[in-house]
Amino acid sequence: MIISSIEKTFRFLFKQKDVLLLGLANWILTNIISLVLISTLAIQTPQPDFQSLAGSLSDVSKVASNIYALILGTAVIFIITSLISIFFTTAVYRYILRKNLYVALNEAPKVYVNLVVGRVLQFLIFLAIALVGVILSFAAAPLLFVIVPVIILIENKLIFMDLMICLKEKSPVDSIKSSWEYSNKFFWRILATSLLLGLIIGIPMIIIYLASVFLLGEIGSIIYGVLSGLTFPLNHILAVMMYVNIGEQRRS
Secondary structure, eight states, rough: OHHHHHHHHHHHHOOOTTTTHHHHHHHHHHHHHHHHHHHHHHHHHHOOOHHHHHHHHEEEEEEHHHHHHHHHHHHHHHHHHHHHHHHHHHHHHHHHHHHOOOHHHTTTTTHHHHHHHHHHHHHHHHHHHHHHHHHHHHHHHGGGGGGGHHHHHHHHTTTTTHHHHTTTTOOHHHHHHHHHHTTTTTTHHHHHHHHHHHHHHHHHHHHHHHHHHHTTTHHHHHHHHHHHHHHTHHHHHHHHHHHHHHHHHHHH
């Protein structure tokens, strides 16, 4: 299953190169919006003059206000860029199904809201695990180190959630249940396959990043960003291929 899923992922990618455009579009939009929002935030939150106002209550108030604005602005940027990425995630899955960019973009909105809800539920699950781990760590510090393995376990069990929502058009709650059940007995193979793809992509990307940034500077950073955007669909394609392979093994 491991090698087969990786092979089918790249075979699909080389055959259906249009899917790369969705990853590139996601990278362009998220970066443009991030730059616009960061610029707006910088203009609206000027830094106070510490030398002339040091120690005054008004300066403390300005610093507190700027910190609040920075936190709020960062949260807004994160939410907006996440919503954009979720839209392109739905488009990638619909493209895998339809193999047509126009149809994929046209059909993406009908499952978009469900995927947003699913991602929120997923985030709340991870947040709850983290909070429980932190609370338990006060009683026994080593319990804090249990959080990471538990999150890895949950993440692998929910790896087909997006697929269930975008391709099977199930509700977010049903998708979580279905993904959990479908991945039974395949945890280690799913984890190994995901890690292998991560290494296949990650090692060359690190080399490209170091070479491009040190040799080309700002242009190198842009080149690396574009390449990162192009890899965006790979994990979604891999999820579909693993889903297909698991189904074949269950039937055999």
